[in-house]
Amino acid sequence: MPIASDVKLGPDVRIFHPELVNLYGCSIGAETKVGSFVEIQKNASVGKRCKISSHSFICEGVEIEDEVFVGHGVMFTNDIYPRAVNPDGLPQTDADWIVVKTLVKRRASIGSNATIIAGVTIGEGALVGAGAVVTRDVPDFAIVAGVPARVTGKVADVR
Numbered sequence: 001m002p003i004a005s006d007v008k009l010g011p012d013v014r015i016f017h018p019e020l021v022n023l024y025g026c027s028i029g030a031e032t033k034v035g036s037f038v039e040i041q042k043n044a045s046v047g048k049r050c051k052i053s054s055h056s057f058i059c060e061g062v063e064i065e066d067e068v069f070v071g072h073g074v075m076f077t078n079d080i081y082p083r084a085v086n087p088d089g090l091p092q093t094d095a096d097w098i099v100v101k102t103l104v105k106r107r108a109s110i111g112s113n114a115t116i117i118a119g120v121t122i123g124e125g126a127l128v129g130a131g132a133v134v135t136r137d138v139p140d141f142a143i144v145a146g147v148p149a150r151v152t153g154k155v156a157d158v159r
Contacts, residue, residue: 010048026058029066043099053112061099061118068104071112071130076102078118105140114149127155 003015007023010030015021017036025042028034032046035054040046044058047066052058056070061078064070078099085091100118104110108122111130122128122138129145129152138144143153 006042035072047106061101062104062116063101064104065106065108067107069109070104071110071114073113074110074116075114076116076118078102080118108138125155 002021002023003018004024006025008027010028010032012031013028013034015034020036021034022039026040026044026046028040028046029048029050031048032050032052034052037055038052040058041060043060044062046052046058046064047068049066050064050068050070052070053072055073057075058064059076059078062076079097080100083092086096102116102118103121105122105124107124108126110116110122110128111132113130114128114132114134116134120134120137122134123140123142125141126138127143128134128138128149129143132145132149133147134144135148139151141155142151143155144150145152
């Protein structure tokens, strides 16, 4: 079942190929568009009038505010030090780690193939360049690019 029964969909959400997404335990705001091969995990939220492009991964602990653009193949993370097992060699469970939250503020845009490391805030109206690796907070209306992402300019106020 690609769209679980516990998903909260706002009015007029458009999922172009519902058989080609994996959504569970998340909420998606009104008029948002979700492309093919997108996964949105439990306890993630996507605001109103967003566009989530194909092949993107939005993990637990990610909050995306209204009117955000997420390009193709964008990857979010939620663990700073991921491990498969504990020091004793036993597989980790949900009890063995803490979700590190990430926030994407209103009207930000994230370019294709960007990677967003857990715990950052991407500011209002900010623009993350394609392929960037965001390792620290992005100021409102900043343009960031590169690995690691650095401020390269400022976008016009999009309010």
